[in-house]
Amino acid sequence: MVGVDTDEHRVALIRQGRMPFHYPEIEDWLASCVKRGSLTASVSAAESIQSSDVVVLTVGTPPGGQYQLEYSQLHAALKEIVSADLHNKALVVRSTAAPGTLRDIVLPMLIDSTGLRPEIDFALAACPERILEGQAHRELYELPEIIGGIGPISNMIATELFKKISPEKRIFTTTPTGAELAKLFTNIHRYVNFALANEFAIWAEAYNENAREIIGVANEGYPRSRIPQPGFAGGPCLAKDGFLLDNGTTFSSIVSVAWKLNEGIPQHVVAVLLRELGTLYGKRVAVLGLAFKADSDDVRLSPSQKLIEILRAYGATTLVHDPNVTGTLPLHDVLNEPDAVILATRHSAFRSLAEEIDRSGCRVVYDVWGMFANAKFSTAKYVEFGSRR
């Protein structure tokens, strides 16, 4: 098996058996795979494709600057595949894509540039990834796969491929567009429920009540209630998938409102800091956490990053610490006389920091995740997202 990437540094790390990102659970496993030769890495797509029977496409599909489809990575990869020869190969598209991408973009491009016959000369299937970041080592074995092949032969080959991960793995087959929609429905369902939790937090603040407590008792022992707790919702998957879904029409409703609401939470945090501090101009604001996800180092489309940019626009000096993200400041430096401290990412390492934050002498502690709800702050005012003033 060969992993292909355009990033030479990343490829070099993998070849040395070292993880190119924060994922301690699979470090040993990677090293042993590379050592026994079952996995290698390459920057040469053409060569790697030529030597393979199955090509799994996992390129990113980030939104463009105006949230339009931005498929340059996809097109670049398809060109590599076409020039390396697709004959007698199977292509599995693992990326999250707009509905119709396989049917209306990938398939016509492949037929037109190769002259090959689908299902006869090559196989093609959409099978979007659904694992949780940081849980691949468990969920790749446990989660069912949804396969949308362009025909029965493609479905059969893709099924065989995923059964190699585990023979017990459940496989569902549907249409290519059905598989693409299933992935988007899954992510958007989660994202909208996070947005709703954030809406509840805003209501709780308006009524001077505590959203976390209320959601807790509403869920407890009640079979029809699975309301998530409020907090930042963003990242490279959830925040953009609504735009992939509504790519096909001009109509949009709950999905776009959910996006607007989740994207508004960083501004909401700034509004509360303004209320507490009067102005942010020249103030020192410590931000704990830059990754979008607890215990991850992934900063793509992170609400924390957006928060920092807004704080800077208001003239604040931001001091950012994230134990997983290189290039951020040490904890000691960001707690050096800040006016405010914001707990922005739910990293487990932050759970024990309440006392240290208290000693920093800051005036406000803003807690997006309610991690310090039971801590005592001697000088600082503690403000929890979705709670009483």
Added chain:
Amino acid sequence: MVGVDTDEHRVALIRQGRMPFHYPEIEDWLASCVKRGSLTASVSAAESIQSSDVVVLTVGTPPGGQYQLEYSQLHAALKEIVSADLHNKALVVRSTAAPGTLRDIVLPMLIDSTGLRPEIDFALAACPERILEGQAHRELYELPEIIGGIGPISNMIATELFKKISPEKRIFTTTPTGAELAKLFTNIHRYVNFALANEFAIWAEAYNENAREIIGVANEGYPRSRIPQPGFAGGPCLAKDGFLLDNGTTFSSIVSVAWKLNEGIPQHVVAVLLRELGTLYGKRVAVLGLAFKADSDDVRLSPSQKLIEILRAYGATTLVHDPNVTGTLPLHDVLNEPDAVILATRHSAFRSLAEEIDRSGCRVVYDVWGMFANAKFSTAKYVEFGSRR
């Protein structure tokens, strides 16, 4: 125990041990309670209150004509309680109410009109009902209660009351407004998820795919996916609770969009019928189901009723059959040469009707719930909500 209602017919039925609405599961239980004297009914509130230690208020809080708070039933009940003397009694408000109702409406009214001291002369608690219609006989024992008393004594008395139903019943105490919010969060969470499923159905139609199939595979074996299936969402609880929540501010977002979307589905059905039949003017449309809920007879704020009104506005003749709702037509009459048949309520009795509908010779069968997805229609075109054209 005495049940009080302003409806003399309803009270007369209860006194005879007969259910005043469709609820076969508790008919025998009601009859035996009345027979052994543990339950009676009365139209005299004053008398009933005077002879009781605890008063449980279950009046309706339907929205007003402009979706404003409409608390005439609540005010009428409070007047009865005040005039009957509240001294040494406990009042438990079981109705779903806007956040702040107990604190800002009920409590000041009681203090002002009685001169009594809360927590000393009377107890008061919000404890909103959360059972599913038709499941009270099971859920009253199983579901936890959320009690928001105006103080510790009120919490204690309300707790004791609900422990009488079952000593194992779990009780959570919070603030009065917290209890009101918990109920609204629960219902709105469900309602928004129904709206999202309906949005997915609209998308699936746009991409010419089947929402029910896609949601099925998205949920199957996937721990983070609990997407409901699409269909009508309405009724006296879910459809109005968003308006109770946003009563306190002018801000609104996901909740109001979800309402708009769910309320738009009947019009969507009419649009599809127009596409299939050209015009609805003078057409005969059979509507199966008037209740908002499967196997219930409750027609309050039913989307089916809204659908019928829209059909009539377009000049169609509507033929309505609901086995649980008196005053509707027999099945045989509504299937007498209709142009279209709409399956509007998911009553279990409808499951076996496909053949009979087919024999009616109608041109279109519109299935809001996908109940006939596996049936064959020889002449009629079958259209399922959220599916292919």
